[in-house]
Amino acid sequence: MNVQYVNAICRATKSILTGHLGVEVDILRPSAGSGSVPSNDISVILGVKGELKGQIICTFSTETAINIVSAMMGGMEVQQLDNMGWSAVQEFGNWVAGTTATELSKEECIIDVTPPVINEGESKFHSSYPYITVPLGSPIGDIRVHISVSEDDSLRRSAI
Secondary structure (H helix, E strand, O other), rough: OOOHHHHHHHHHHHHHHHOOOOOOOOEOOOOOEEEEOOOOOEEEEEEEEEEEEEEEEEEHHHHHHHHHHHHHHHHOOOOOOOHHHHHHHHHHHHHHHHHHHHHHHOOOOOOOOOOOOEEEEOEEEEEEEEEEEEEEOOOOOOOEEEEEEOOOOOOOOOOO
16 A cells, blocks of 8 residues: 555545644554454445545544534534434545545545445444554544555556
8 A cells, every 4th residue: 555645644634633623633653454444433434436446434432423523513512423413424524535535636646535424333344455544643532544545557647
Protein backbone atom coordinates (compact mmCIF):
# COMPACT_ATOMS: atom_id res chain seq x y z
CA MET A 1 0.00 0.00 0.00
CA ASN A 2 1.42 3.36 -1.02
CA VAL A 3 2.36 5.39 2.08
CA GLN A 4 1.51 8.64 0.27
CA TYR A 5 -2.09 7.50 -0.07
CA VAL A 6 -2.31 6.35 3.55
CA ASN A 7 -0.88 9.70 4.69
CA ALA A 8 -3.38 11.61 2.51
CA ILE A 9 -6.31 9.68 4.04
CA CYS A 10 -4.98 10.36 7.56
CA ARG A 11 -4.54 14.07 6.76
CA ALA A 12 -8.12 14.18 5.53
CA THR A 13 -9.58 12.62 8.67
CA LYS A 14 -7.43 14.76 10.95
CA SER A 15 -8.41 17.85 8.94
CA ILE A 16 -12.10 17.18 9.50
CA LEU A 17 -11.62 16.80 13.24
CA THR A 18 -9.43 19.88 13.63
CA GLY A 19 -10.93 22.16 10.97
CA HIS A 20 -14.63 21.35 11.21
CA LEU A 21 -14.89 20.27 14.84
CA GLY A 22 -12.07 22.25 16.46
CA VAL A 23 -10.54 19.17 18.07
CA GLU A 24 -6.81 18.57 18.55
CA VAL A 25 -5.80 15.18 17.14
CA ASP A 26 -2.78 12.97 17.74
CA ILE A 27 -1.98 10.42 15.07
CA LEU A 28 -0.86 7.37 17.02
CA ARG A 29 1.24 4.41 15.93
CA PRO A 30 -0.23 2.66 12.88
CA SER A 31 -0.36 -1.10 12.53
CA ALA A 32 -0.82 -3.50 9.65
CA GLY A 33 -3.23 -6.38 9.49
CA SER A 34 -5.10 -8.79 7.28
CA GLY A 35 -8.14 -10.99 7.65
CA SER A 36 -10.42 -9.68 10.40
CA VAL A 37 -10.71 -5.90 10.68
CA PRO A 38 -11.68 -5.00 14.26
CA SER A 39 -14.46 -2.50 14.77
CA ASN A 40 -16.03 -0.72 17.67
CA ASP A 41 -19.61 0.26 18.50
CA ILE A 42 -20.02 2.34 15.33
CA SER A 43 -18.28 2.11 11.95
CA VAL A 44 -18.47 4.44 8.97
CA ILE A 45 -17.65 2.45 5.83
CA LEU A 46 -16.53 4.24 2.67
CA GLY A 47 -15.92 2.45 -0.62
CA VAL A 48 -13.17 3.83 -2.84
CA LYS A 49 -13.13 3.53 -6.61
CA GLY A 50 -11.28 5.20 -9.45
CA GLU A 51 -7.50 5.20 -9.57
CA LEU A 52 -7.61 3.49 -6.17
CA LYS A 53 -9.98 0.75 -5.15
CA GLY A 54 -10.81 -0.52 -1.70
CA GLN A 55 -12.32 0.70 1.55
CA ILE A 56 -11.82 3.12 4.39
CA ILE A 57 -13.50 2.26 7.69
CA CYS A 58 -13.63 4.77 10.56
CA THR A 59 -14.65 3.07 13.79
CA PHE A 60 -15.31 4.51 17.25
CA SER A 61 -17.30 4.04 20.44
CA THR A 62 -20.87 5.25 20.88
CA GLU A 63 -19.58 7.86 23.33
CA THR A 64 -17.15 9.18 20.72
CA ALA A 65 -19.96 9.27 18.13
CA ILE A 66 -22.10 11.31 20.53
CA ASN A 67 -19.17 13.66 21.10
CA ILE A 68 -18.64 14.04 17.33
CA VAL A 69 -22.33 14.81 16.82
CA SER A 70 -22.29 17.30 19.72
CA ALA A 71 -19.30 19.08 18.16
CA MET A 72 -21.00 19.08 14.75
CA MET A 73 -24.01 20.76 16.35
CA GLY A 74 -21.95 23.61 17.73
CA GLY A 75 -21.40 22.10 21.16
CA MET A 76 -25.05 21.31 21.83
CA GLU A 77 -25.14 18.46 24.34
CA VAL A 78 -26.37 15.24 22.76
CA GLN A 79 -27.43 12.40 25.05
CA GLN A 80 -28.07 9.65 22.51
CA LEU A 81 -28.06 9.02 18.80
CA ASP A 82 -31.52 9.68 17.42
CA ASN A 83 -32.38 10.05 13.72
CA MET A 84 -30.67 13.45 13.57
CA GLY A 85 -27.61 12.01 15.32
CA TRP A 86 -27.34 9.11 12.87
CA SER A 87 -27.67 11.58 10.01
CA ALA A 88 -24.81 13.59 11.53
CA VAL A 89 -22.63 10.46 11.79
CA GLN A 90 -23.32 9.80 8.11
CA GLU A 91 -22.48 13.42 7.30
CA PHE A 92 -19.20 13.00 9.18
CA GLY A 93 -18.50 10.13 6.76
CA ASN A 94 -19.34 12.39 3.82
CA TRP A 95 -16.89 14.99 5.12
CA VAL A 96 -14.16 12.36 5.42
CA ALA A 97 -14.96 11.09 1.91
CA GLY A 98 -14.85 14.52 0.28
CA THR A 99 -11.71 15.62 2.07
CA THR A 100 -10.03 12.29 1.26
CA ALA A 101 -10.78 12.79 -2.45
CA THR A 102 -9.30 16.31 -2.24
CA GLU A 103 -6.17 15.18 -0.39
CA LEU A 104 -5.59 12.32 -2.84
CA SER A 105 -6.00 14.68 -5.80
CA LYS A 106 -2.99 16.58 -4.41
CA GLU A 107 -1.09 13.29 -4.89
CA GLU A 108 -2.38 13.22 -8.49
CA CYS A 109 -4.71 10.35 -7.67
CA ILE A 110 -8.36 10.78 -8.66
CA ILE A 111 -10.97 8.76 -6.79
CA ASP A 112 -14.67 8.60 -6.12
CA VAL A 113 -15.93 7.60 -2.70
CA THR A 114 -19.24 5.84 -2.21
CA PRO A 115 -21.83 7.27 0.17
CA PRO A 116 -21.05 6.16 3.72
CA VAL A 117 -22.65 3.08 5.21
CA ILE A 118 -23.05 3.17 8.99
CA ASN A 119 -22.73 -0.02 11.01
CA GLU A 120 -24.01 -0.04 14.59
CA GLY A 121 -22.81 -2.66 17.02
CA GLU A 122 -19.40 -4.18 17.48
CA SER A 123 -18.56 -6.22 14.41
CA LYS A 124 -15.73 -7.99 12.70
CA PHE A 125 -15.24 -7.16 9.08
CA HIS A 126 -13.36 -9.72 7.03
CA SER A 127 -11.07 -8.74 4.20
CA SER A 128 -8.89 -10.77 1.91
CA TYR A 129 -6.79 -7.62 1.39
CA PRO A 130 -4.23 -6.19 3.81
CA TYR A 131 -5.06 -3.01 5.69
CA ILE A 132 -3.35 -0.33 7.73
CA THR A 133 -4.99 0.82 10.98
CA VAL A 134 -4.24 4.37 12.06
CA PRO A 135 -5.50 5.28 15.55
CA LEU A 136 -6.35 8.93 16.15
CA GLY A 137 -6.47 10.18 19.73
CA SER A 138 -8.50 13.24 20.66
CA PRO A 139 -10.29 14.80 23.63
CA ILE A 140 -13.64 13.69 22.19
CA GLY A 141 -12.53 10.07 21.92
CA ASP A 142 -10.42 7.72 19.86
CA ILE A 143 -11.08 6.91 16.22
CA ARG A 144 -9.46 4.05 14.34
CA VAL A 145 -9.12 4.47 10.59
CA HIS A 146 -8.72 1.19 8.72
CA ILE A 147 -7.36 1.75 5.22
CA SER A 148 -7.33 -0.93 2.54
CA VAL A 149 -6.72 0.61 -0.87
CA SER A 150 -4.69 -0.37 -3.90
CA GLU A 151 -4.04 1.15 -7.28
CA ASP A 152 -6.43 0.13 -10.02
CA ASP A 153 -3.92 -0.25 -12.82
CA SER A 154 -6.63 -0.35 -15.46
CA LEU A 155 -7.68 3.21 -14.52
CA ARG A 156 -4.35 4.77 -13.56
CA ARG A 157 -3.38 7.56 -15.95
CA SER A 158 -0.17 7.06 -17.83
CA ALA A 159 2.52 9.73 -17.79
CA ILE A 160 2.89 11.42 -21.15
